[in-house]
Amino acid sequence: MISHKGMRPQDVVVVLKLISLKSLLQSDKGAYIRQTAQTHLAVALGLSQSEISGSLQRSRIVRLVGEDKREVYQQNFLDFLFYGLRYVFPAEPGPLVVGMPTAHSAEPLRSLIVSQELYVWPDPQGSERGQAIEPLYNKVPYAARQDERLYELLALTDALRVGRAREIKLAQQKMKDYIYA
Known part of the structure; x- marks a missing residue:
């Protein structure tokens, strides 16, 4: 079994990018699949391919994305955003x-x-x-x-x-x- 050492802030951004891509390309399933390749995500988000791979694996383990690591489990992700995000990744206004x-x-x-x-x-x-x-x-x-x-x-x-x-x-x-x- 793969161990899970907790979500990282960039994991939220990776899932948001999957949502963004899906909404832009929902009429063309083939293009959606090609565009969500880890290489594309890495370039678009300024992350390495290994960071993308790890992020998608963590999101899969906590059931924010499906086994294919492309389908976002919408209600699970909304629950995380609405009820957990501000406690896990808080932000305070600065200077x-x-x-x-x-x-x-x-x-x-x-x-x-x-x-x-x-x-x-x-x-x-x-x-x-x-x-x-x-x-x-x-x-x-x-x-x-x-x-x-x-x-x-x-x-x-x-x-x-x-x-x-x-x-x-x-x-x-x-x-x-x-x-x-």
Whole structure:
């Protein structure tokens, strides 16, 4: 039996990328399978192939993805995001930095929530100044710039990590909309 030493933050991002790819390519099963090859995931997320392989194996063990490591178990993943994420991978707003907007400061929540607080992932290529939110792993801004849908999913994930009750409720509903689309 393979031992499981716990989830890592990048595991969440890998599953979110699978969701992003599936929604973009759901009409062409063959392209979906080719696009979700570990090599593609590694390049798209700025991770090594061995990190992708380990991530998918951990997610399979905890039943976030299927045996094929491509099918996301949607309800299991939502349960993890809604009820475990903020305890396993917490985030607290930090100092003011230049970066890429996240949480309620990015779409899809930005147009729904009026707030004086601006949260950003520290990123020298960023366009806004706000309170730093440590991303799930250091390549998150890179990965978000490559895939707009992934960016929205990551921003919603950060809203679940740092949001207040209203932001969390809106993020949960939007996340359901994305995952069950």
